[in-house]
Amino acid sequence: MSAAPSSVAPTAAPAPPDIPVIDAPSVPFVEIEALRAEQFIPAAKEALTSLLAEQAQGKLIRPVFNWAGRNSLFPLHWGLACCAIEFASMFSARHDAERFGVVPRSSPRQCDLMIVNGTVTWKVAHKLITLYEQMPEPKWVIAMGNCATGGGPFRTAYSVVPGVDKLVPVDVYIAGCPPRPEALLDGILTLEALIRERGE
Amino acid sequence: MPTEDLATRLRAAAPETTATVEPLPGTDGRLRFPPDQALAVFRACQGVLGYRHLSMVGGIDWVDHREVFYLVWSDETRRYLMLSSDLPLPAPHIESATAVWPSANYHERETWEMVGIGFDHHPDLRHLLMPDGYQFNPLLRSFKLHEPEELEVKVRHV
Numbered sequence: 001m002s003a004a005p006s007s008v009a010p011t012a013a014p015a016p017p018d019i020p021v022i023d024a025p026s027v028p029f030v031e032i033e034a035l036r037a038e039q040f041i042p043a044a045k046e047a048l049t050s051l052l053a054e055q056a057q058g059k060l061i062r063p064v065f066n067w068a069g070r071n072s073l074f075p076l077h078w079g080l081a082c083c084a085i086e087f088a089s090m091f092s093a094r095h096d097a098e099r100f101g102v103v104p105r106s107s108p109r110q111c112d113l114m115i116v117n118g119t120v121t122w123k124v125a126h127k128l129i130t131l132y133e134q135m136p137e138p139k140w141v142i143a144m145g146n147c148a149t150g151g152g153p154f155r156t157a158y159s160v161v162p163g164v165d166k167l168v169p170v171d172v173y174i175a176g177c178p179p180r181p182e183a184l185l186d187g188i189l190t191l192e193a194l195i196r197e198r199g200e
Numbered sequence: 201m202p203t204e205d206l207a208t209r210l211r212a213a214a215p216e217t218t219a220t221v222e223p224l225p226g227t228d229g230r231l232r233f234p235p236d237q238a239l240a241v242f243r244a245c246q247g248v249l250g251y252r253h254l255s256m257v258g259g260i261d262w263v264d265h266r267e268v269f270y271l272v273w274s275d276e277t278r279r280y281l282m283l284s285s286d287l288p289l290p291a292p293h294i295e296s297a298t299a300v301w302p303s304a305n306y307h308e309r310e311t312w313e314m315v316g317i318g319f320d321h322h323p324d325l326r327h328l329l330m331p332d333g334y335q336f337n338p339l340l341r342s343f344k345l346h347e348p349e350e351l352e353v354k355v356r357h358v
């Protein structure tokens with residue numbers, strides 16, 4: 001694969017440590033001396049279960065969900081402008097995005113990745129926001145191409161949003177007009193690395 | 201149809217109009233009329249003169265005034281006829297053609313939005329290409345290319 005110019009969003013949330021290791025579990029502190037005998041056993045049980053649950057979440061469930069989520073990014077199946085052609089050809093036999101678990105879905109409720117592939121006009125802006133809000137958490141946005149990144153050749157036009165990050169938070173920007181499908185694949189792999197790094 | 205015939209037939213159909221017809225290559229001519237006679241001219245063109253189909257409506261910003269034009273098609277002559285009218289500033293406005301040619305609806309919405317020409321008695325005059333609440337008429341000559349930050353567009357949140 002050719003080296004493609006993808007960059008990580010400078011405004012991305014500060015990356016937490018890879019996998020949260022729980023040193024001091026935030027179990028409610030139990031004043032054992034203050035407890036009466038019949039209160040002791042339920043309190044101890046509660047402390048134990050919450051401790052286990054938290055450890056299990058930190059050590060087991062979160063990494064598994066992170067691994068599963070970042071390897072099965074489902075982008076929203078839509079196209080805004082010419083970049084959508086490259087988006088489509090990314091799923092063709094030559095580039096085969098499905099080997100990375102990237103399968104376009106037609107409903108935003110089944111998606112966790114929005115690839116903004118084209119020029120965003122002010123007319124479509126609030127529809128884009130609605131689609132983004134319909135996607136379940138956790139969700140990510142890739143701004144594909146110069147138009148989605150900063151308005152592209154239409155930056156000073158009267159009808160074009162100068163960058164989709166005016167509307168929704170963007171995780172990865174991909175340069176190019178249009179970016180080649182390889183660049184888009186590289187952007188998706190960059191996003192996967194980012195998700196792993198953030199431990200989302 | 202020669203332009204003199206057209207002028208004569210128009211005057212017969214709508215005696216109150218002072219419209220003039222001048223030749224325009226490739227068409228039946230260019231019919232200029234004062235804006236206050238719009239509805240009579242539209243009715244005559246659609247009825248007696250047989251221009252049944254309204255193909256487009258557009259506007260021009262001539263800086264000292266604005267012009268609205270209509271391109272109508274006749275199946276009899278198989279040619280277009282251009283109707284045009286000069287609208288004085290400020291507040292250029294004209295009677296809507298939707299009562300005569302219902303297809304004027306979208307075209308007039310676009311002309312209103314882009315060139316800032318008002319259409320009286322339009323059934324549904326709202327934005328077509330731009331979001332609701334857009335404050336500019338982008339095809340006016342006074343509209344400059346903006347730095348994106350200057351273009352305040354409120355995204356309606358639904």
Ligand code: SF4
Pocket residue numbers: 081082083084117118119144145146147148152153176177178179
């Ligand atoms: S970045 Fe270029 S190819 Fe992509 S939508 Fe904009 S103009 Fe089209």
